[in-house]
Amino acid sequence: MTAIQKYSTKERDQDRARILQILLMNKAVASGILAKEPIAETQSAEQDIAEIVTLVGRLPAPDLADVLEALPTEERLALWSLITEERRGSVLVEASETVWDDLIADMSDKALLNALRPLDIDDQIYLAQYLPRDLVGRLLATMPQNERTQVRQILHYDKHSVGAIMDFEVITVRPDVTLAVVQRYLRIRGKVPQNTDKLFVTSRDKTLLGELDLTAILLHSPQTPVFKVMDDNPTCFAPEDHDEKAARTFERDDLISAAVIDSAGKLMGRLTVDEIVDVVYEETDSDLRRMGGLSAEEDVFAPVSKAVRTRWAWLAINLCTAFVASRVIGLFEHTISQLVALASLMPIVAGIGGNTGNQTITMIVRALALQHIQAGNISFLMMRELGVALINGLVWGGVMGTITWLLYNDAAMGGVMTLAMVLNLLVAALMGVVIPMTMTRLGKDPAVGSSVMITAITDTGGFFIFLGLATLFLL
């Protein structure tokens, strides 16, 4: 009996870190690999390359995918060139979309098809969704007829639907056979697809009748017929269901796998929890990015040119909103020229509004994602946020108003400060609820750019309210 974990998680962590270290610290190694010729003089560079080759041979595909994701383009390609053709497919499947462009661009069509061939059909389909059209055609041509039909079917589902991540490899059994027959059938089959925790019980026309847990086969007497121990009310999905919604259901019901059925109740495939975990991670990532107006395609190691391209649109929007805010201030230049202290005070009003607005919008966007917001509780939410804003406005506006009064020895200016802060916080709270709700009602993703929008409103609003009140009361 060997000791447990010959190649432990910890060692894998170390090996991944070591590859990164060699490639990043020793630029010559990466460029040496890319140049495809040995770096003659430096003995150590050759040793480094040899060490990387050993590590690459030892590390499983998911680890290699992780390392690729953590490298800038040049080093990424250097490492990619050291991964053998037969392993590249499995590494691609594990890597995130952000690195595919780099890796696929580096391969000839033939090499790419060779890399894809050893994969099972689900993985091929998964990658096919991101391949250039003509390559998909050539990939399809290499497949048997029945697989080709399945792939075509999948390819027309939306990228974020259950259909796009479902798995065709299912084991089905008939309801009237005994568990002994099922077990004999499994032994003859010799293997089961990954993450199989249950078999699907279907009628002859593929209609799903129930699910048979593997544990049920193990726990009950071999003479028991399947229909007696199957779960005849399992959770199922339709291929059109949204993947994030399916993830919530997996979480709620602690599922490992679930059937995907068409509208007639026929079994199409299954969803497994490993895909769901990926969906949850992607959801997280994209929510964070979208709120700030970052593109989902930009990875942290993308070259400068790509980063400039993916970010320019949001920057332009931001500049436009900032310009509008600036023009609002411009309207009050006469006021400011008479009372220059207003120029120093106005960013406080705008800033505090932006902060509160962003807090509110973050909560609402999350609550919408969790499906916690229904028609009935919107007015409650609105009143709650306005209540919080009113109290905070009175307290902190009061503090700031007093400081203004003491600083400029001008009680009226302090009063204007307090009033402006209260009003801008109310605007922030109101828009923090209204913006995401409206976007949802319009069928848009409430996370996209909501942070940019609320900041624009609280800035412009803050300047207008403060300078407007000052013009009314202080001149």
Place this chain on the structure above:
Amino acid sequence: MTAIQKYSTKERDQDRARILQILLMNKAVASGILAKEPIAETQSAEQDIAEIVTLVGRLPAPDLADVLEALPTEERLALWSLITEERRGSVLVEASETVWDDLIADMSDKALLNALRPLDIDDQIYLAQYLPRDLVGRLLATMPQNERTQVRQILHYDKHSVGAIMDFEVITVRPDVTLAVVQRYLRIRGKVPQNTDKLFVTSRDKTLLGELDLTAILLHSPQTPVFKVMDDNPTCFAPEDHDEKAARTFERDDLISAAVIDSAGKLMGRLTVDEIVDVVYEETDSDLRRMGGLSAEEDVFAPVSKAVRTRWAWLAINLCTAFVASRVIGLFEHTISQLVALASLMPIVAGIGGNTGNQTITMIVRALALQHIQAGNISFLMMRELGVALINGLVWGGVMGTITWLLYNDAAMGGVMTLAMVLNLLVAALMGVVIPMTMTRLGKDPAVGSSVMITAITDTGGFFIFLGLATLFLL
């Protein structure tokens, strides 16, 4: 044979929405339930309550937990009062921390202990971590001696460690028995813990030797000894491991369950994917919240008083930073009084810096969470972000400078605008990398308040750079 899904996901969605609707639209119902006396006149309110009772009886615990999370406090308590005592424990386990306070506060200690008793030990431990100390003592007193020891052991692990979410219910087998013996043993046992996809192979002293997949039992001949078909190199965790890191490993290796072993290699328990999915969701939520300075404890339906309390600290910090920025402007009041246009232009410089800084910091925080950032690639990242900032600064600063020139017919002012934007974008990029890296090096969570910090720096910096340059070149 019955049709599939007698109580479908869709129906459950509808039932959850219906409870929310009744409770939120018809305030009288919620207050009627809370008042514990029937609302005499309104026949329909009584019918509403009866409908809720039916729905509550039908919905599984996770769905009830979801509904509770989507209700304001008053309605939440009304619904809670309609959930029977024996189901309350299982609902609590499924509900998120944010609602526990409300629900637990509403129950007597005795009722709480009664609700916890039907739960299995893992769930009891999970809840015990959040119960008041004295109640934990009383809960422990109701347990058998061996369970008490286990609970005590768990309770001292960190809330975010593997130990805190691990599961004691494991099935172990010896390596030298045959699969037929294992299967007989399972039949005698009669059931297996939820999410069991494998058994653990241990020696007599509990040292983990390997893992036996349930599928291996089904696929191999009954005469095969366990050690021949077990996985002798499985992924294991230590109880001290961080839960988010374990989640990454589950994702990478597509695990359903994994062993937790102590430093001597002895089996302590197991981790299951359902806990991991919860960890991933929590990680998401808390990252989003922390970046904006929102407390993890605030749920969207918390009463105003609680929201004010959880938010005041960040508001105060924000006011302080805004005040500092305001004082920086104050230093240049003389400059502004001479050239009042500066007051309208300065927020553009500050705003664009805040936007860029937040984009950079979001990317870096995510890359840190994904462990993509190593000592070797920091300088690359820094150069990349500075490069992006320089290009964006020259392009958009150029655009803005030109507009300024045309608007105020002052070429020098346009030049100052362009230069200030370039410089502030460089500051934003630099600090967007430096802030999260420094926090990580200091052992702090890089997500906490990083957005507030970067905005403070780009505001203050933007005002200082722009007004400073204006004082130098325009007066």
